Each structure stands twice: as C-alpha cells, then as structure tokens.
Amino acid sequence: MSVYTTVERTELAAFVADYDIGAYVSHRGISEGISNTNYFLVTERDEYVLTLFELIGFDDVPYYLELMAYLAARGVPGAHPVADRAGSFMKPLAGKPAALVYKLEGRGVSSQPSVAQCRAIGATLAQLHLAGRDFPQFRANDRGPAWASAAAARVLPKLDASDAALLREELDAQAAHPRALLPQGVIHADLFVDNALFDGDRLCGLIDFYYACTDALAYDLAITLNDWCKLADGTIDHERAEAMVTAYLAVRPFAADEREAWPRLLRAAALRFWLSRLVDKLFPMPGELTYIKDPDEYRRLLLAHRADPWQLG
Numbered sequence: 001m002s003v004y005t006t007v008e009r010t011e012l013a014a015f016v017a018d019y020d021i022g023a024y025v026s027h028r029g030i031s032e033g034i035s036n037t038n039y040f041l042v043t044e045r046d047e048y049v050l051t052l053f054e055l056i057g058f059d060d061v062p063y064y065l066e067l068m069a070y071l072a073a074r075g076v077p078g079a080h081p082v083a084d085r086a087g088s089f090m091k092p093l094a095g096k097p098a099a100l101v102y103k104l105e106g107r108g109v110s111s112q113p114s115v116a117q118c119r120a121i122g123a124t125l126a127q128l129h130l131a132g133r134d135f136p137q138f139r140a141n142d143r144g145p146a147w148a149s150a151a152a153a154r155v156l157p158k159l160d161a162s163d164a165a166l167l168r169e170e171l172d173a174q175a176a177h178p179r180a181l182l183p184q185g186v187i188h189a190d191l192f193v194d195n196a197l198f199d200g201d202r203l204c205g206l207i208d209f210y211y212a213c214t215d216a217l218a219y220d221l222a223i224t225l226n227d228w229c230k231l232a233d234g235t236i237d238h239e240r241a242e243a244m245v246t247a248y249l250a251v252r253p254f255a256a257d258e259r260e261a262w263p264r265l266l267r268a269a270a271l272r273f274w275l276s277r278l279v280d281k282l283f284p285m286p287g288e289l290t291y292i293k294d295p296d297e298y299r300r301l302l303l304a305h306r307a308d309p310w311q312l313g
C-alpha cells in the first residue's frame with residue numbers, strides 16, 4: 001500500500017489549477033511503491049502521476065526533479081516532471097513536497113526479466129550516463145563509503161562470526177580501491193526491475209530517480225546487473241548479464257580502469273544492498289515506511305561474485 005497521505009478532490013483540483021494541464025477530472029491511489037504516496041491523476045488534457053514525497057525533504061526534491069527533466073530533454077526515456085505556471089517542478093501539497101510527472105506507458109517486469117529487456121536496460125543506462133555528463137548539479141551518494149562504514153558499525157555486533165568476517169573483509173577490499181577514482185557522473189543508483197516500465201520487450205521508461213547522485217558510472221551498471229540478472233539461487237544468469245553489458249558497452253565503452261575494476265564493482269553493488277537491507281531488518285523503525293527486503297539475497301550474490309569474478313575480456 002503506498003497511499004500514506006490522502007488528498008481530497010477539492011484540494012487536488014486547486015493544486016492542478018496552478019498548472020497548464022487542463023482541469024482536474026479524477027485521481028486514484030497507486031498500490032505499488034514503498035517510500036512515497038503516488039496517485040494516477042487524470043485531467044481534461046492528459047494522465048499524470050502525482051507523487052507526495054514522504055521521506056525526502058523540500059530541499060532535496062528539486063535535485064531529483066531537475067535531473068529527471070534534464071535527462072528526459074536529452075532523450076532518456078523516463079518519468080518527465082511537469083512545471084507549474086511559475087516554472088517550478090515541486091509544489092507543497094498536504095504539507096509535503098509534491099510533483100506531477102507524465103504518465104508513462106507500460107508496466108513493471110517480472111523478477112526474471114527477458115534477455116531483450118536486459119539488453120534494453122543496458123543500452124538505456126549507458127545513454128543516461130552520457131546524457132547526464134553535463135548536468136550542472138552535484139549530489140553525493142547518500143549510500144556511499146561513509147554510509148557503508150557507519151552501517152557496518154551498527155550491524156556487525158548482530159552478525160554471526162562468518163558474516164561479520166565477510167563484511168569486514170569486503171569493506172577493506174573496497175576501501176583499498178576507492179570508486180571515486182573511476183569515471184564519475186550522474187547515476188540512477190537504484191535501477192532495479194521495479195523501476196522500469198516495459199510494453200513487452202519495448203522499454204517505455206525509467207522511474208524512481210530518488211537515489212540518483214554522482215558516483216562511478218560503472219558502479220551503476222553493476223547495481224543494475226545484480227538485480228536484473230540474478231537467479232533465485234543467488235548466482236548470475238550469464239546470458240542476461242552478457243546481453244546487458246554488451247548493450248551498455250556498445251553505447252558507452254568502459255575505460256581501462258573501469259574494465260579492471262568491474263569484478264570489484266559487482267561486489268561493491270552487492271555489498272551496498274546487503275548492508276541497507278541488513279540495517280532495515282535489524283533496526284526496524286517503528287512507524288517508518290520501510291518494507292523489509294531479504295538481505296540474504298545480496299549476501300549470496302556477494303559470495304557468488306567473490307567465488308567467480310567476472311573479468312571483462
């Protein structure tokens with residue numbers, strides 16, 4: 001359920017009147033999604049998604065919306081925010097930061113996407129990285145190395161000896177090769193299967209840019225690959241993975257240092273979600289909107305990448 005803030009018809013009709021999008025017709029809550037309140041909104045002119053940000057503050061929301069507009073203007077298929085008559089993408093609604101984006105066609109894909117879908121995501125991620133190169137704003141990764149050390153300090157006392165050793169070893173291995181030295185740019189940072197809409201094998205667009213930041217570009221491909229290409233047993237489906245990487249590299253070839261770092265980046269990406277899921281599981285926040293996903297999925301993936309490093313030829 002993802003309607004945390006209820007908005008009444010009259011309130012929304014007044015909100016819509018600040019935009020040049022035709023008069024309010026109807027709205028209904030969207031059940032998918034975890035962090036924000038989302039509604040489908042119909043006006044006399046078109047259909048939109050209205051998001052009320054539950055966990056992101058007024059100061060932070062504009063970065064994401066301006067990035068989404070910037071990427072969409074450069075042809076990256078994805079959610080495109082709508083500006084109000086004053087030119088702003090964000091407006092307060094029910095005391096929360098809120099935004100309208102154009103509704104994309106398509107629907108979410110299954111947890112085991114097709115090879116063609118993986119290829120489309122690889123190519124589009126590379127396109128996003130190229131399009132974002134000159135985006136003028138910088139945002140540090142909230143889930144970067146400093147966060148990882150702090151998160152590890154919290155969870156380590158609660159892990160068994162073997163998991164604690166794995167976590168310590170992996171953090172040390174990653175710290176010895178800082179990703180900050182690799183080519184940097186805007187990354188999506190959470191391009192999981194639930195953040196892309198497809199019509200069959202045709203990609204309609206990317207959504208949920210709310211972890212986007214500046215970080216190593218190749219790391220973003222590693223995050224994406226881990227989710228799109230993982231099998232239920234925690235190993236990687238090589239056919240899907242090859243398709244995604246080949247499609248990415250055809251648009252944006254890796255530099256030599258990215259190729260060398262690749263096996264380590266796959267581990268870094270697995271570590272990041274193992275850690276965030278561990279924190280959510282071990283320190284559930286009463287009343288907080290956290291849906292707990294299985295940390296073990298990512299521990300298994302980390303172990304698989306350590307046992308079978310993928311060296312790019």
Ligand SMILES: Nc1ncnc2c1ncn2[C@@H]1O[C@H](COP(=O)(O)OP(=O)(O)OP(=O)(O)O)[C@@H](O)[C@H]1O
Pocket residue numbers: 002030032033034035036037038049051079080101102103104105108194195197207208
């Ligand atoms: N631009 C869009 N066009 C069509 N549908 C959208 C769009 N944006 C969001 N949706 C729909 O709304 C659902 C929830 O969106 P989203 O995943 O961004 O939720 P969230 O709560 O903001 O994020 P998260 O799930 O990461 O916490 C999506 O699964 C999708 O069905």
Ligand SMILES: N[C@@H](CCO)C(=O)O
Pocket residue numbers: 190192273276277293
């Ligand atoms: N994609 C994340 C949750 C939302 O960021 C995960 O699966 O752990």
